[in-house]
Amino acid sequence: MRLNRLLYFGYYLKNLDSEKFKKFVDYLKVKSKASKFKIHIRVLKDSLRYNISILEYFQFQFYNKSSKEKIQWAGTGYMYEYQKVMNPPSSREVLDDKTKFYKAYLKYFKHHALDINDIREKPEFVKEMLAMPKVVLKESKGKCGLGTAFIETIDLDSSSLIELMEKEGYDLAETYITQHPELNRLSPSGVNTVRIFTQLNSRNEVELLGCRQRISVDSPIDNLAAGNLAAPIDEETGIINGPGIYSDITKAPEVLHPVTGVSIVGFQVPLWEECKQLAVDAALEHPENRSIGWDIVVTENGPGLIEGNHDWCKLVWQLPVYQGLKHLLDKHLVELNNSKYV
Numbered sequence: 077m078r079l080n081r082l083l084y085f086g087y088y089l090k091n092l093d094s095e096k097f098k099k100f101v102d103y104l105k106v107k108s109k110a111s112k113f114k115i116h117i118r119v120l121k122d123s124l125r126y127n128i129s130i131l132e133y134f135q136f137q138f139y140n141k142s143s144k145e146k147i148q149w150a151g152t153g154y155m156y157e158y159q160k161v162m163n164p165p166s167s168r169e170v171l172d173d174k175t176k177f178y179k180a181y182l183k184y185f186k187h188h189a190l191d192i193n194d195i196r197e198k199p200e201f202v203k204e205m206l207a208m209p210k211v212v213l214k215e216s217k218g219k220c221g222l223g224t225a226f227i228e229t230i231d232l233d234s235s236s237l238i239e240l241m242e243k244e245g246y247d248l249a250e251t252y253i254t255q256h257p258e259l260n261r262l263s264p265s266g267v268n269t270v271r272i273f274t275q276l277n278s279r280n281e282v283e284l285l286g287c288r289q290r291i292s293v294d295s296p297i298d299n300l301a302a303g304n305l306a307a308p309i310d311e312e313t314g315i316i317n318g319p320g321i322y323s324d325i326t327k328a329p330e331v332l333h334p335v336t337g338v339s340i341v342g343f344q345v346p347l348w349e350e351c352k353q354l355a356v357d358a359a360l361e362h363p364e365n366r367s368i369g370w371d372i373v374v375t376e377n378g379p380g381l382i383e384g385n386h387d388w389c390k391l392v393w394q395l396p397v398y399q400g401l402k403h404l405l406d407k408h409l410v411e412l413n414n415s416k417y418v
Contacts (some may be wrong), residue, residue: 081124084153088129096324100134103326108139115139122146127153134325135391136400149400155390158405161412162275162367163386170362171386174216174248184358186373186380187251192238195249202234208252211237216247226252226296256346256374262338266292269371269382270309270351271392274359275404276366278411282356285367285404287311288392289345291320294335300392305330307340308396314348316340321395351379358384367408369393 101115108115119133128136128151136149150158163171170180178189188201195202205211206229215223225246232240237249254260259268273285287309290298300306305320319329320340331341345351355370358381369388372379394401 081127081153084127085120085123088123088152092130097130100131100325104134104139127151129153132391135323135395137325145400147400148402149394150390150402150405152390154402154405155387158409159367159387161409163365167362167364168386171365171368171384172217174214174218174383176216177384178248181358181361181381181384184354184361184381186375186377187253189248189250191248192241195234195238195241199234202237205229205249205251206232206237210252212250212252213241213244213246214248214250215245224297253373254375256376258344258346259374261336262340262343263292263333263336265294265335266296266298266304267373267382268292268298269373270345270379271306271388272351272355272370272372273388273393274355274368274370275408276359276363277408278414280360280363282359284311284352284355286393286397286401287314287352288396289316289320289340289343290371290392291333291340293333300389300395305333305340306392306396307343309345311352314345314351316343316345318396318398323391323395346374347379354379354381366412367405 101112104110104115105112118139119130122128122133122138123130126146126149128149132151133139138146170176175191178185188205190198190201190205208229210226211229211232213225213227218224227240241249253267255267262268269290271288271290275283275285277283289307289309290300291305291307292298293304295302295304298304300323303322303324305322307316307320308318309315310317318341319331321329332339351372351374354372358370359368365386369385371382371385373382
């Protein structure tokens with residue numbers, strides 16, 4: 077175990093955003109009046125002890141938590157191990173590759189998603205896609221909004237679209253989505269997706285681990301990692317019941333949207349029951365993957381899938397509710413180990 081934690085720490089160090097780390101250390105130095113040396117030592121100790129990444133020490137606010145509280149948080153190392161069990165590498169490709177995902181879950185989409193072969197073979201869909209002011213291009217392996225581009229369609233046709241995709245390395249073209257007017261009122265800069273976390277229990281029944289509203293802040297994407305907000309949604313009512321939070325610890329939570337001024341707390345997510353049912357139905361589609369974070373777009377014509385994430389984000393899951401939720405996952409590991417599915 078000790079060796080594993082050292083290996084994890086080496087991984088965290090190798091992938092550290094050094095600029096963000098410096099920003100967080102400087103902020104905490106002022107806030108806590110601790111020296112940078114002491115902060116570094118505390119980060120090292122807690123990363124090794126609780127298997128969290130270096131930045132998660134700050135994002136989970138371990139600097140003001142007790143040992144009893146810290147152990148409740150699911151960090152990067154724990155999530156890697158958990159998701160490897162629940163979504164085995166041999167079966168997760170359908171979620172990891174956006175092209176394979178849209179083909180496997182096509183009936184849950186409200187928009188067109190076409191690879192280059194589709195663009196050649198389905199001219200009617202391409203015409204509909206290019207009738208929108210923009211088209212969304214994606215890399216099939218892109219994560220956290222990376223590998224995504226929003227391209228104006230005014231000078232595009234099928235041939236030039238294919239040429240652009242091949243030149244820039246994009247695998248997928250998607251229809252530019254018009255979100256539900258209520259979500260557009262909340263934030264019109266980007267599509268604001270609902271994230272619902274599903275888990276199959278040992279009886280292959282779907283349980284919801286949590287529901288969050290992702291909110292763009294003057295950005296075409298809504299990812300928390302790109303500087304946007306995430307807020308908790310009450311599972312029963314679909315009402316946002318807490319402020320939007322950033323993953324940047326130097327920014328305060330937002331009760332009102334910082335650009336539109338619309339109240340985040342109390343906002344009713346439209347078509348909520350349909351959103352939940354979509355997540356449940358999709359979770360049963362490929363039960364070999366047991367724990368998935370679904371990105372759902374809500375349109376006037378109903379909710380549709382954008383993505384299913386086998387390596388779903390522990391920050392979007394835990395930060396908006398201000399508590400560690402590892403106990404919810406521990407329960408399923410115990411169940412799985414005692415079931416016929418092992």
